[in-house]
Each structure stands twice: as C-alpha cells, then as structure tokens.
Amino acid sequence: MKEAKANWISERLKPSATMTGTDCILTSEEVVEKETKQVQKRLNLSKPELPNWWSFSDIKKYLYRLKLWVWSCFLNLAFVHWITIQIRSGLICILRVGPLPQHISFIMDGNRRFAQYLGVDKQSGHEAGALTLLNVLSACKQLGINTVSTFAFSIENFNRPREEVEILINMMTEKLDEVARMAQNRENKFYGLRIHVVGERSMISKSLNEKISYIERLTNRGESMLLYVCFPYTSRNEIYHAVYNSAESCKYHGKSSGDTTVHTFNQHLFFGEASSKCDLLIRTSGHTRLSDFMLWQIHQNGVVEFTDTLWPKFGFLEFFTILLRWSFFASLQRRELADISLSSRAWRALKRGLVPSKRKIVRYDDLPEPPKTVSVALKG
Amino acid sequence: MTKIHSAVMKDHDGNWRKDQRDRQRVPAITNGRTNPAKPSINKVKNSIESMALSPPDSDVVKKKLEQNQMKGIWSQSGGNIEYLFCKVLLGVLFALYAGIRYVQYEFNRIKILVLNLAYNPSNSPQLIRQDVMKLEKLPRRLAAILEKKREGDVGGGVSGILNDGSELVAWSVSAGIKHLSLYDYDGHLKRNVDDFRDNVFHKLSKFYDPKNVPKFAVRIPQWNKVYFNSPGSEASESKKVLIEISLLSNRDGRETIIDLTKAMAELCAKNEMKLSDITMKLIDTELIQLVGHEPDLLLYFGPSLDLQGFPPWHIRLTELYWEQDNDQVTYSVFIRGLKKFADCKMNVGK
Numbered sequence: 001m002k003e004a005k006a007n008w009i010s011e012r013l014k015p016s017a018t019m020t021g022t023d024c025i026l027t028s029e030e031v032v033e034k035e036t037k038q039v040q041k042r043l044n045l046s047k048p049e050l051p052n053w054w055s056f057s058d059i060k061k062y063l064y065r066l067k068l069w070v071w072s073c074f075l076n077l078a079f080v081h082w083i084t085i086q087i088r089s090g091l092i093c094i095l096r097v098g099p100l101p102q103h104i105s106f107i108m109d110g111n112r113r114f115a116q117y118l119g120v121d122k123q124s125g126h127e128a129g130a131l132t133l134l135n136v137l138s139a140c141k142q143l144g145i146n147t148v149s150t151f152a153f154s155i156e157n158f159n160r161p162r163e164e165v166e167i168l169i170n171m172m173t174e175k176l177d178e179v180a181r182m183a184q185n186r187e188n189k190f191y192g193l194r195i196h197v198v199g200e201r202s203m204i205s206k207s208l209n210e211k212i213s214y215i216e217r218l219t220n221r222g223e224s225m226l227l228y229v230c231f232p233y234t235s236r237n238e239i240y241h242a243v244y245n246s247a248e249s250c251k252y253h254g255k256s257s258g259d260t261t262v263h264t265f266n267q268h269l270f271f272g273e274a275s276s277k278c279d280l281l282i283r284t285s286g287h288t289r290l291s292d293f294m295l296w297q298i299h300q301n302g303v304v305e306f307t308d309t310l311w312p313k314f315g316f317l318e319f320f321t322i323l324l325r326w327s328f329f330a331s332l333q334r335r336e337l338a339d340i341s342l343s344s345r346a347w348r349a350l351k352r353g354l355v356p357s358k359r360k361i362v363r364y365d366d367l368p369e370p371p372k373t374v375s376v377a378l379k380g
Numbered sequence: 381m382t383k384i385h386s387a388v389m390k391d392h393d394g395n396w397r398k399d400q401r402d403r404q405r406v407p408a409i410t411n412g413r414t415n416p417a418k419p420s421i422n423k424v425k426n427s428i429e430s431m432a433l434s435p436p437d438s439d440v441v442k443k444k445l446e447q448n449q450m451k452g453i454w455s456q457s458g459g460n461i462e463y464l465f466c467k468v469l470l471g472v473l474f475a476l477y478a479g480i481r482y483v484q485y486e487f488n489r490i491k492i493l494v495l496n497l498a499y500n501p502s503n504s505p506q507l508i509r510q511d512v513m514k515l516e517k518l519p520r521r522l523a524a525i526l527e528k529k530r531e532g533d534v535g536g537g538v539s540g541i542l543n544d545g546s547e548l549v550a551w552s553v554s555a556g557i558k559h560l561s562l563y564d565y566d567g568h569l570k571r572n573v574d575d576f577r578d579n580v581f582h583k584l585s586k587f588y589d590p591k592n593v594p595k596f597a598v599r600i601p602q603w604n605k606v607y608f609n610s611p612g613s614e615a616s617e618s619k620k621v622l623i624e625i626s627l628l629s630n631r632d633g634r635e636t637i638i639d640l641t642k643a644m645a646e647l648c649a650k651n652e653m654k655l656s657d658i659t660m661k662l663i664d665t666e667l668i669q670l671v672g673h674e675p676d677l678l679l680y681f682g683p684s685l686d687l688q689g690f691p692p693w694h695i696r697l698t699e700l701y702w703e704q705d706n707d708q709v710t711y712s713v714f715i716r717g718l719k720k721f722a723d724c725k726m727n728v729g730k
Contacts, residue, residue: 290696
C-alpha cells in the first residue's frame, strides 16, 4: 500500500517539478483553453434543429437553444469579446473600492436541468457548471474577497446513480488539480489561492483522500484567497462534528465543559475564521431552501440571494448586480450603526441652532392653559 | 426525560424577563430597523457618503494603496486619482441602483396591495378552507418569523406581535395545519404567554362559534411547559387539541446547541456516557425534544429574507417563503406561501 502511495505521489510530483519553467505554465493554461472550447462544442452551441411545431415543450426548448446560440455567436465576435472583457475588469475595479462581503458561498444548482434543456448528457452540464465556477472564482479573486465556499457535493448526493456520482467526483478532482496548478503560477489569475476540501472525508475512498490532501498541500502557501470546497458536506454533519470534538476536548484535553461558548464552538467547525458568519449565500435555479448548507453560518443575519438562473448560465453581470446590491445596503447599514462623526455632529448642532427643526417633542407642561371647563348640568 | 435533557433544562436562564436581545440585534443588511428598501433620498445620500468615507474592504485595493504611499508624493497621485475616480463611479452606480430598486419597490407594493384585495378572508374560515382545498399538499409543520415593530407604528409594540401571532393561529386552524411554530427574536410571545393565549382565544371566537371555540395547546420548549386554551378554562376539557403552537426565540438557536454540547461534554468527562454515543441521531432526537421538529415551510413577513437566528438545526430542508417589500402579516402572504409549498418538488440530493 505504501509503495503504491509513494508511486502515486512521485507520479504526481513529476509534472509539478517542471512547473518552474514557462513551458509548463503555458501548457496548463492551454489545457484550460482547450477544454473550454471542447465543452462549448459538446454543449451543442451550433444552430439548433427545427422543432416539432406541434409540441409546446419542444418549441420552448428550441427557443432557449436558439437564444443561447445567438448569444454565443455574438459574444464570439472578436471585438465584442474584447469589449466585454474590458467592461468586466472596469466594473470589478469600481466595485472593489466599496464594502465587500468577506465570505461568499454558492449552492451550484441547475447543471442537470441545463443539460436537459440543451439535450446533452449530464456530464456536459456539470462541466459547464465547473466553467462557470472558474469564472466566478476569478471575479472573486480580482475583487479581493477573502473566503469563498462552494457546495460541491452533499452527503445526500450519494443517493444519485452510481455512474453520475463517479463522474462528478472524478471531474471535481480533475478541476481541483487544475486550479491548484494554476494557483502555483505567478502569472496566473489564480495565483495565491488556497484550497481546502471540507466535509465528511471519511465517506470517500482512501486513494481519493490522498489525492485531495496532495492538492491541499500544493496550495497551502497561498495567502490571497481561501477556497473551501464542501465535499461531501452537510451542515448538520458539521455541527455534529463540532459537538463531538468539543466533548472530546473536554474529556481528553482537560478543558472544562463550562467554558464552551459560541466562540470555542466555532473553532471546531470546518470553515476556520469564517465559521461564524457567511455574508452572502447565492443559490441558483430558483429553489428557496438551504438544503443543509451553511445553516450555522447564515442563520443569524446573513444575506441569502435566490436566483432563477440555472448555474451554468449564472454570468458575471448577475453576480455583479448581487454584489452591488449587497454593497449598497451594507454601506447604508454601516452608516446607521456607526456613531456620527464629530464634524457632522457639530454641523447638526449648528443647523439646529440656526434653523429650528419642524417637529419638537411636546411636553404637556409646555402647552398653554386650556379655557375654563364648565358643566351644563350643575350650572347655578 | 433523559439525563442530557434535564442537564440542558437546568442551564436555561432564569432571569428571562430581563432579556433585551432586540436592542443588541444587528439585522441582515437588507432588513434594518427602518426598512432600507423604502425609497428616500436621504438613504441614498447616507449610503454613498458612508461608501465614500470608509476605507475599502478588499485586500487587493489595500495593498495597492499602501504601495502608492511608499512611493512618495509625486508618484502616488496617479494611483490615488484612479482610486478616487473609482469611488465616484461607484457612487454613480449606487445612485443608479437605488433608482431601479425604488421603482421595483413601488411595483412590489402595488402588487401586494392588489393581492391583499384579492385574498381577504375577513374572519371566515370557509373561504380559507376553500383556498386550501385547491392545493395538492399542505406542510405538516408550519413556522413563521414575527417581528416586534416600533411602539408608535401601526400594529407595533407587544400587542401588535400578539395580534399577528393569533391571526396566524386562526388561519392555520382554518387551513387545517396541526403544528405551528412562532419565532420572534426576543421571545415577546413566550414572555407574554397568558396574553397570547387570551388573544388566540379571542381571535378564534371571532372566526368560529363562540360557544365551541377550537381547542389549542401552547408549548414553550425553552421552559418545557404546555398550556391549554385560554388562562381561565379548565384543564380537563383540553384533550383533543386542533392545533399545537410552539413559541420559539433566539434562545432556542445557537445557545441551545451550545448548552447541549456542554451537557454532553460533562457527561462524557464524568464517564457517564461514551464519546461514541454522540451521534447525529442522538443530537437530532435531543434537539427535537428541546426545540421541536423541523418545519416544512417557514414564512417570513418582512421585506427581504432575514432568518434572525432561527434555530439552525431546524432549517435543513425547510422551504422559505417571503414576499419582497412586504412589511405586514397578511393572509395573502400566508396563502401564497402554502401555494409555493404545494408546487415545489423535493429531491433530497437525488
């Protein structure tokens, strides 16, 4: 077993040992480019065939495909592509000078429905979803958001057909590997990313666990952004682990049970410093429930955004609007919670002195005396 | 009652009358004490002002600014001008967003007005039952988050929240829902449980025959107490209740889980319990005893979703429903929530 492990690791290390050269950097980026194109090809972004005009659902699907096709043709024009990239980076530059959430999480829902709409297999749907995630992550990275967590795989997802589970897991490890490699490269937009895979790791096979630990070790020097991949995760399971670990530390490490507070409990949760709060949770594809994700983090005063878009279609513009909305309301709240600064207090006092305000608090004593009361019955 | 349960119950606070959580609560950003989505020029001004004056959160920008400062006076101007320019543009974007948002707000308000006209049961249970009969399924357990409004507002203060709660009870009884949990952050409902029972009784006797008012039970999990019907009525006639109402507050959320952890840790340390005995199932059964079952549908009557510390263990698969920009407890939100629940499909991971 040990030999196998050693072999595996040395195999894995080979390409990364040559990572210092520029040729390898190019290849890793080229691979991503190539894959993007492949996925797009497989997603059938060619002109869709005419539907059966008598079936409503067929026509609906046709129109959806037609819309996607026209869009992709438009976006593929060189100058349009260039302009969108410029606008995108401009918008990011603007947004990042304002307030930003520290911890964002995503529930990536709708990959399979997307595939169904396009009439392709489920795997392509998941691949398209992975591409969207990469896009969103790069936007987060440019914005300078500290922590991002994604719900990659729920413990309940093991109930899906076995082939699909395998495809999902394989794809995820592949993508993680890619991202980890990109995070090593100083030139790449993902440089400095740190990956943590959290969840009930005892439920996955040993070899897979080793692979994941290797990926984590590759990126453990990253400082600019933390990416938590929840795999296989449920929030109840996380809370259970925290309860168990707290009890364990009381029993074996001599901590008194009375010292358990929300703060110490948070340290036993999976998300490190971000365990106590998630500022923004985005769930795509229209379901309005949390599905056992981030319950502990979101239930106090986090913002949950539900959108009807399917995850593979979740584009930058939508993400931007959600963040802008967050930023607007966050600055409003900060203003309301903050103590008013000295200068504005002075200004207000001055204003009050010069221009008397319209509404004053009225005391009963200040009122003028009412007229004398008389009684008709007792007159005379 | 199990050992764990009794240990947790012992921990629960005795000076509950002094609980002043509402004052310290920081609401979700989209849902302040005064509704931030309500149009006002002042709010836009405040928001832009605070954005312009506060330093950036983003690490990338912070680093850039630091670098600029290192370089000395002449070279720093370029970067700083860019920074200021971005701030100005963000201010413009904020103003644009506020404009769009406020148009949306008015639209939503009109929609809510129309809906309130369309759905108006005016104390008649037959109409409610008719509405419900059209639905395929109903949630077994319904939960709602209520808020105490400011004392001076319409429907504000403690009496307002008691009234809202009892209205919800009457609607649920008429719809045929057997379990209802009412959550309010500070626990006003449970602190005024006698008034609440009176209110419910009064409301139900408006809906139904005053001689034969439906029976109800009020449960307060935090103190492990159950009350039947209104305060004056006899306990013997309390056998068949039509609805069970549990009253929850912020205390039943994180803190109860912490209390449970403490109790388990202590039992483990004293060797009265093995570490391996702590399982998901045990925690679940204990929390069901301490707080209650997981609701199937959670209604929120505020302008945008704010869970306000609703017990985290209990919102796992709960369907959430709220009406954008609504700020009142109305029947239209209630029935539309039930409709949404009837239409939704539960996958549970598959």
